[in-house]
Amino acid sequence: xxxxxxxxxHVLISALLIINLLPLIIALSSSLRSIKNMTxxxxxxxxxxxxxYRAAFTKMHFMQALTNSLVLTVASVVIVVIxxxxxxxxxxxxxxxxxxxxxxxxxxxxxxxSQMVIIPIVQTIQGLHIxxxxxTPILMFITCSIPFSSFLYTGFIKSSIxxxxxxxxxxxxxxxxxxxxxxxxxxxxxxxxSVVITQGVWIWNDYFFNMIFISKAAQSPLPxxxxxxxxxxxxxxxxxxxFAACFLCALPLLVIFAFLQKFFIGGLTVGSVKG
Amino acid sequence: xxxxxxxxxxxxxxxxxxAFYLVFWIVPILKLFQYSVTDYNGFVQSYKYIGFDNFKxxxxxxxxxxxxxxxxIYTLVFVVFSNLVSLCLAFxxxxxxRATGLYRTAAYIPTLFSAIVVGFIWSxxxxxxxxxxxxxxxxxxxxxSDLNLLGTYGTALYAITTVEIWKHIGTSTVIFLAxxxxxxxxxxxxGKMDGANSWQITKLIRLPMLATAITINFTLSIINGLKxxxxxxxxxxxxxxxxxxxxxxxxxxxxxxEQQFGKASALAVISFAVIILITxxxxxxxxxxxxxx
Numbered sequence: 001x002x003x004x005x006x007x008x009x010h011v012l013i014s015a016l017l018i019i020n021l022l023p024l025i026i027a028l029s030s031s032l033r034s035i036k037n038m039t040x041x042x043x044x045x046x047x048x049x050x051x052x053y054r055a056a057f058t059k060m061h062f063m064q065a066l067t068n069s070l071v072l073t074v075a076s077v078v079i080v081v082i083x084x085x086x087x088x089x090x091x092x093x094x095x096x097x098x099x100x101x102x103x104x105x106x107x108x109x110x111x112x113x114s115q116m117v118i119i120p121i122v123q124t125i126q127g128l129h130i131x132x133x134x135x136t137p138i139l140m141f142i143t144c145s146i147p148f149s150s151f152l153y154t155g156f157i158k159s160s161i162x163x164x165x166x167x168x169x170x171x172x173x174x175x176x177x178x179x180x181x182x183x184x185x186x187x188x189x190x191x192x193x194s195v196v197i198t199q200g201v202w203i204w205n206d207y208f209f210n211m212i213f214i215s216k217a218a219q220s221p222l223p224x225x226x227x228x229x230x231x232x233x234x235x236x237x238x239x240x241x242x243f244a245a246c247f248l249c250a251l252p253l254l255v256i257f258a259f260l261q262k263f264f265i266g267g268l269t270v271g272s273v274k275g
Numbered sequence: 276x277x278x279x280x281x282x283x284x285x286x287x288x289x290x291x292x293x294a295f296y297l298v299f300w301i302v303p304i305l306k307l308f309q310y311s312v313t314d315y316n317g318f319v320q321s322y323k324y325i326g327f328d329n330f331k332x333x334x335x336x337x338x339x340x341x342x343x344x345x346x347x348i349y350t351l352v353f354v355v356f357s358n359l360v361s362l363c364l365a366f367x368x369x370x371x372x373r374a375t376g377l378y379r380t381a382a383y384i385p386t387l388f389s390a391i392v393v394g395f396i397w398s399x400x401x402x403x404x405x406x407x408x409x410x411x412x413x414x415x416x417x418x419x420s421d422l423n424l425l426g427t428y429g430t431a432l433y434a435i436t437t438v439e440i441w442k443h444i445g446t447s448t449v450i451f452l453a454x455x456x457x458x459x460x461x462x463x464x465x466g467k468m469d470g471a472n473s474w475q476i477t478k479l480i481r482l483p484m485l486a487t488a489i490t491i492n493f494t495l496s497i498i499n500g501l502k503x504x505x506x507x508x509x510x511x512x513x514x515x516x517x518x519x520x521x522x523x524x525x526x527x528x529x530x531x532x533e534q535q536f537g538k539a540s541a542l543a544v545i546s547f548a549v550i551i552l553i554t555x556x557x558x559x560x561x562x563x564x565x566x567x568x
Binding site for chain 1: 293368395530
């Protein structure tokens with residue numbers, strides 16, 4: 001009886017999730033078909049050819065775009081981690097009006113959408129004579145990551161890094177820099193993982209800032225290279241290649257997710273749910 | 276030990292982040308207010324101050340009203356359904372059955388895709404005649420060919436909101452699940468001993484213990500809903516007519532297609548006021564409720 005009830009539950013959950021993932025499953029199956037084989041997309045996986053992938057690979061300059069994506073994401077995330085861990089340290093440790101103000105001041109930036117302020121942002125960057133290059137979006141990736149990352153770091157330092165860990169270093173008269181980088185920062189690894197994942201995923205997937213600042217095809221990261229397929233989504237004859245491009249674009253993150261799954265799911269909840 | 280040993284010199288550590296934040300975020304937000312009362316077009320640096328003409332025009336043309344209405348409907352539908360669906364999903368995945376890890380992974384996968392990829396794939400789902408929905412309906416001998424959810428004025432907004440919900444469910448489910456896992460098992464056992472049925476246990480023990488997770492998910496979904504841009508931009512470009520034009524799509528189009536930076540900034544100021552009002556109201560309300568719970 002219990003077994004029967006369990007299998008019914010399993011069937012129901014699987015059905016629910018398969019319906020949920022159906023758009024992705026059909027797209028994957030279609031991307032593995034040849035251009036001629038387009039009818040009946042519901043006959044799943046009745047052909048395996050990498051023809052569409054080859055076409056998409058060249059059309060989006062995959063290797064170039066992948067390298068660009070990696071450079072943008074790694075550079076931004078490294079700087080975000082350094083800047084926001086540093087900023088959170090005094091905010092969490094000092095109990096003054098300034099630190100309370102800074103906490104709210106940083107966090108409130110979260111509600112402002114970047115599309116809303118994009119005009120004055122472009123003006124500011126031009127005004128500072130910062131050349132529009134493939135690296136310009138990094139400035140905005142860092143800026144937009146500050147609210148949430150500093151929020152995570154502050155919460156974590158307050159709740160999990162007691163002041164006592166710095167005791168011996170304080171007695172030794174170690175300077176501020178050494179105390180932070182040698183003692184506090186290494187203890188922040190769990191929340192750093194969370195910052196790297198939450199910010200890394202949005203930066204990797206962002207097309208908006210790239211679209212604003214990058215105009216040369218050779219400098220495009222993956223999501224921006226996808227913009228080149230705009231229009232194909234309403235053209236059924238181009239779907240196989242479009243879907244192949246979609247999966248090529250998502251592949252790097254899916255591979256990383258496959259290996260580091262528990263960090264992705266755990267990272268999302270650090271600091272967001274009180275124990 | 277207290278902050279006596281923690282010197283004020285620590286504040287130097289805030290400088291790099293604060294500098295970026297001020298220069299590239301706060302100053303641009305303030306500049307919006309300045310541009311909003313000018314006829315700035317983005318090219319000619321000498322612009323005139325024209326008072327509240329931009330605002331008057333936005334309201335007279337009905338632009339502010341319609342994009343505000345679209346954004347609010349989008350937000351409401353998104354907040355209600357993304358939280359309901361993911362709360363149910365979290366309860367299901369929290370059951371003591373095997374393979375929940377696998378199910379959780381399956382639920383989480385859509386969140387990994389770029390909005391642009393999601394937009395493309397869902398355009399295919401909604402395509403009339405040969406799209407996924409049409410094909411499935413035809414398969415069941417229902418007339419799916421005429422179904423054009425994205426092209427019909429009355430359904431387009433709900434169709435794109437569905438996409439946002441689909442993409443977001445994985446994230447909120449994981450947060451709800453983490454909240455559910457903090458519910459102490461002995462509390463549930465005690466409830467059972469007292470003769471509570473499973474609905475009572477859910478209502479009286481699990482939901483109150485989920486207060487933090489609910490606050491976080493509601494706040495995040497309100498913020499995300501008000502930021503609606505990606506799917507109208509990628510899938511419908513605000514159409515048909517102005518059916519899916521949200522505030523941010525309008526700001527973007529007025530600025531970069533019509534080259535009216537002043538007018539776009541005025542709409543940005545309106546959006547800013549709306550976003551601040553709504554989020555502050557709900558954050559304060561939710562936090563108050565959570566403390567008293």
